[in-house]
Amino acid sequence: xxYNLSASPSTSLSHETHLFCNSLSPPNLHQLRTHKNxxxxxKIHPGNPNLRVSSRVSLQELPAAxxxxxxxxxxxxxKPISKSTAWVNPKSPRAxxxxxxxxxxxxxxxxxxxxxxxxxxxxxxxxxxxxxxxGGGVLEQDAVIVLNGMSNTETxxxxxxxxxxxxxxxxxxxxxxVTMKVFRxxxxxxxxxNLFTKMLEKGVKPDNVTFSTLISCARQCSLPEKAVxxxxxxxxxxxxxxxVTCSVMVDxxxxxxxxxxxxxxxxxxxxxxxxxxxVTFSTLIRIYGxxxxxxxxxxxxxxxKALGVRPNASVYNSLLDGMGRAKRPWQAKNIYRDMVxxxxxxxxxxxxxxxRAYARARYGEDALAVYREMKEKKLELSVxxxxxxxxxxxxVGLADEAVEIFEDMKSxxxxxxxxxxxxxxxxxxxxSGKVEEAEAMLDEMVGSGFEPNLFVLTSLIQCYGKSGRTDxxxxxxxxxxxxxxKPDDRFFGCLLNVITQAPIEDLGKLxxxxxxxxxxxxxxxxxxxxxxxxxxxxxxxxxxxxELFGSISVDVKKAYCNCLIDLCVNLNQLGRACELLELGLxxxxxxxxxxxxxxxxxxxxxxxSLGAALTALHIWMxxxxxxxxxxxxxxxxxxINTGHGKHKFSEKGLAGVFEDHLKELNAPFHEAPEKIGxxxxxxxxxxxxxxxxxxxxVAA
Numbered sequence: 001x002x003y004n005l006s007a008s009p010s011t012s013l014s015h016e017t018h019l020f021c022n023s024l025s026p027p028n029l030h031q032l033r034t035h036k037n038x039x040x041x042x043k044i045h046p047g048n049p050n051l052r053v054s055s056r057v058s059l060q061e062l063p064a065a066x067x068x069x070x071x072x073x074x075x076x077x078x079k080p081i082s083k084s085t086a087w088v089n090p091k092s093p094r095a096x097x098x099x100x101x102x103x104x105x106x107x108x109x110x111x112x113x114x115x116x117x118x119x120x121x122x123x124x125x126x127x128x129x130x131x132x133x134x135g136g137g138v139l140e141q142d143a144v145i146v147l148n149g150m151s152n153t154e155t156x157x158x159x160x161x162x163x164x165x166x167x168x169x170x171x172x173x174x175x176x177x178v179t180m181k182v183f184r185x186x187x188x189x190x191x192x193x194n195l196f197t198k199m200l201e202k203g204v205k206p207d208n209v210t211f212s213t214l215i216s217c218a219r220q221c222s223l224p225e226k227a228v229x230x231x232x233x234x235x236x237x238x239x240x241x242x243x244v245t246c247s248v249m250v251d252x253x254x255x256x257x258x259x260x261x262x263x264x265x266x267x268x269x270x271x272x273x274x275x276x277x278x279v280t281f282s283t284l285i286r287i288y289g290x291x292x293x294x295x296x297x298x299x300x301x302x303x304x305k306a307l308g309v310r311p312n313a314s315v316y317n318s319l320l321d322g323m324g325r326a327k328r329p330w331q332a333k334n335i336y337r338d339m340v341x342x343x344x345x346x347x348x349x350x351x352x353x354x355x356r357a358y359a360r361a362r363y364g365e366d367a368l369a370v371y372r373e374m375k376e377k378k379l380e381l382s383v384x385x386x387x388x389x390x391x392x393x394x395x396v397g398l399a400d401e402a403v404e405i406f407e408d409m410k411s412x413x414x415x416x417x418x419x420x421x422x423x424x425x426x427x428x429x430x431x432s433g434k435v436e437e438a439e440a441m442l443d444e445m446v447g448s449g450f451e452p453n454l455f456v457l458t459s460l461i462q463c464y465g466k467s468g469r470t471d472x473x474x475x476x477x478x479x480x481x482x483x484x485x486k487p488d489d490r491f492f493g494c495l496l497n498v499i500t501q502a503p504i505e506d507l508g509k510l511x512x513x514x515x516x517x518x519x520x521x522x523x524x525x526x527x528x529x530x531x532x533x534x535x536x537x538x539x540x541x542x543x544x545x546x547e548l549f550g551s552i553s554v555d556v557k558k559a560y561c562n563c564l565i566d567l568c569v570n571l572n573q574l575g576r577a578c579e580l581l582e583l584g585l586x587x588x589x590x591x592x593x594x595x596x597x598x599x600x601x602x603x604x605x606x607x608x609s610l611g612a613a614l615t616a617l618h619i620w621m622x623x624x625x626x627x628x629x630x631x632x633x634x635x636x637x638x639x640i641n642t643g644h645g646k647h648k649f650s651e652k653g654l655a656g657v658f659e660d661h662l663k664e665l666n667a668p669f670h671e672a673p674e675k676i677g678x679x680x681x682x683x684x685x686x687x688x689x690x691x692x693x694x695x696x697x698v699a700a
Contacts (some may be wrong), residue, residue: 024373108141114149122154124161131162140169147178153191156182157198174198177209184217189226192217206237208361212245219248224255243274250276254283262287278304282314291320297322298331311342317349324357329366332357348379349411359388364396371405383415390424399428419450426456430463438463454485457496470506473498477513489556496563497527500570500611521560524548528567528576541576542583549587557589558607566611577615595622600635606677610657612644617661625690638686640669640679 109196113130113587118144120126131173134142143163150156160179169175176199183192192214199206211234218226231249236239241249247269253262266284269276281304301319304311316339323332330593336354341347351374356463358367374381381389386409393402401527406425422445429438442452452460457480464472479497480487499510515522524544547566549557561584568577584590593616595602603620605613617640627634640662642655655677662669668685681689 045631094699102362103257107145110145111149114146117146117155117159118150118152120155122152122158124158127155127158127162138163138166140167140174143167143175144167144178147175147182150182150184153183153186153188155390157195171209172202172204173210176204178212180210180213180217184213184220187217187221189214189217189221189223206239208234208239208242209517211237211239212248215245215248215252219252224252227252228256228258243269243272247274247276247280250483251283254287259287259291262391276304276307276309278312278315281309282312282318285315285318285322289318289325292323292325294322294326294328301335311339311344313339313344313347313350316344317347317353320350320353322358324353324360327361329358329363331365351379352382352385355385356388359392362392362395364398364401364649367392368398368401373409380412380414381409383409383421384641386415387418387420387424390421390428394424394427394431397428397431399432399434400430415449419445419453419456422448422450423453423456423459425457426463430459430466433463433466435463435469436680451483452479454480454488454491457485458491461491461498462494465494468501468503470498470502470509474509474513477517477616481517491554492518492521493559493563496521496525496560496567500563500566504571520548520551524564525567528564528571528573541579545580545583546587549583549589557587558584561589562609565615566609569611569614572616574615575680577611578619581612581615581619594623596635598635600637600639602639603643604641605654605658606641608654610654613654613658614661617658621690621693624686625694628687628690629694634683634687636683638681638683639667639672641677642679643677655700 055387113133116130117127121132122470131146147156147163150159160175163175163325164172172356176195180192180195183189184197196206196210196214199210211230214230215227227249231241231245231252246265250262250269252263253259253265262284266276268274281300285297285300288294288300290516297319301311302313304315310556316335317336320332323329323335332354336346336350339350351370351436355370358370367389371381386405389405390402391397393405402425406421406490409417409421422441425441426445428439429435429441442456442460445452445456457476460476461473464470464476473495495510495514499507499514502510511522511525511529514525524541527541527544549560552560561580565577565580565584568574568580580588585593590608590612593604593608595604601624603616605616608616624634624638640658642658643653655671658679659671662679666680666689669679670681672680
């Protein structure tokens with residue numbers, strides 16, 4: 001074996017050389033016989049294991065060896081003296097002695113001593129008995145090696161005291177720092193802070209290493225606020241943080257919510273070219289995501305790759321979460337592919353972030369794929385993730401899949417359904433018109449100890465309305481009042497939707513429910529259902545409806561207006577429907593319905609209900625007729641955009657219904673094969689058709 005002593009640290013090399021010289025002193029050399037394999041220096045034999053010692057040792061041995069050889073009469077072959085090593089036969093009795101004097105052997109012995117100290121009782125007598133084996137020739141470096149190899153926070157302070165009493169060290173803070181690293185290794189921040197207090201009591205001044213150790217310990221303990229506290233103490237002790245410590249503080253300030261200072265440190269890091277680690281980039285990406293700077297998240301990702309910092313799972317998870325917040329599922333897919341391609345193993349957090357990203361964007365199939373992969377990998381889902389999946393199924397109409405997930409949740413043994421879980425299932429059944437299933441789920445919900453909330457009752461009313469069960473709608477409404485649940489704007493929007501589907505003879509019952517809970521909305525509905533035709537078409541309808549729209553939240557205004565127009569269309573009150581649509585346009589509830597370019601005039605109906613879309617078509621056709629009458633030139637192309645989607649719980653979307661309606665009107669619009677959801681016609685065909693309609697109206 002080769003033992004290279006030339007690599008020994010300078011602090012201990014002279015001591016070890018002295019030991020070697022003592023062991024090879026001349027009184028013992030008369031016993032040394034020159035062996036054919038032993039020369040100083042000697043050629044290296046590749047086939048034999050060898051022992052190398054430092055040149056300083058071998059040079060000291062040469063005179064004695066030459067003398068012994070001359071006395072024995074054995075000639076010595078002249079060889080060039082090696083400047084670095086000498087070979088000793090490992091089978092020689094002296095090989096074991098040389099081995100024991102090597103730096104590697106001593107280092108290993110000190111580490112074994114550290115293990116013994118870790119396992120001994122944390123009392124001064126036991127610690128001293130273990131350390132006394134070192135004798136009186138203990139070096140400062142020995143103390144550092146022993147303390148650095150320890151992992152017992154109870155015995156480490158006793159070992160520190162032992163060495164402090166017996167060593168005269170130049171910088172006592174070094175021993176304290178290496179002891180503090182034992183506390184960091186064990187993630188014991190309180191112990192490290194107590195040691196810091198003892199340092200001050202002993203008059204030992206902390207240095208940069210002291211604070212960086214405390215800061216990194218706080219970081220490992222997931223206590224960023226403590227890292228900030230120790231960082232801000234540094235100036236009071238005359239210490240200035242280095243680039244490494246400042247880099248760590250970007251992460252710490254970001255985690256405690258001091259975004260401004262975190263970003264300020266990051267800007268400084270970029271200008272001064274600090275080395276930032278993956279954890280810091282992960283925090284920065286989370287900060288940018290929380291601020292809504294999603295492009296900044298992607299830029300950080302590209303920047304860290306350009307700097308050669310390898311992204312870890314935390315970085316990818318932060319990116320996925322950011323893309324989920326931004327509703328960019330396609331970018332979440334690309335990031336996940338990069339993660340797998342780069343050999344980073346996805347974690348539970350990865351799948352959770354992916355699932356949330358797909359759920360927010362209503363990517364139902366992709367969310368289900370993530371769910372199945374988690375099940376394959378035996379990863380447990382939380383209640384929140386189960387509910388996220390069920391909400392996604394409700395949003396996109398995946399009823400069978402929702403039932404499968406619900407049953408899996410109940411059988412998991414780790415998650416029990418909560419009120420949100422039951423609400424999602426009731427919503428799915430309600431939107432599908434499955435009354436019995438919705439009622440059974442409600443019974444199971446109550447049996448599990450959950451009272452129905454406003455969301456559940458809203459879904460039930462929608463279900464009963466879709467099935468034409470007006471009496472059950474009224475009964476559910478009365479139950480809501482009995483439970484002292486205050487209805488909100490969305491609940492009334494649901495009631496309005498039920499009214500648009502109810503037979504004329506049931507409108508009074510539903511209108512009465514609305515009037516009891518929301519008199520302003522009830523008054524507008526009464527104007528449409530029971531009001532005088534002229535009175536409803538006049539300024540009173542506009543005034544009352546305008547006040548209504550001014551009193552409700554922005555996110556439900558379009559739904560209310562759609563339902564009121566649908567009600568007018570169902571009651572064959574086209575004039576009232578036009579009044580409400582024009583009011584909606586004036587209040588900017590509807591925007592960008594009509595567009596004009598030199599080449600094409602278009603009607604955009606994607607955001608409208610069926611009744612509102614038919615009303616908009618009626619107004620648009622009248623506008624086209626007036627344009628022709630006024631001598632205005634139509635463009636070469638006219639188009640109607642209905643969108644190509646269908647309702648999640650319906651087999652027919654707006655495009656399908658409109659296609660039938662355009663045929664009834666004998667309109668020359670035809671679906672464009674290259675532009676799905678668009679119905680187009682030419683200027684000539686449109687002009688001819690509009691003229692024929694005008695003549696028909698005149699004749700009528």
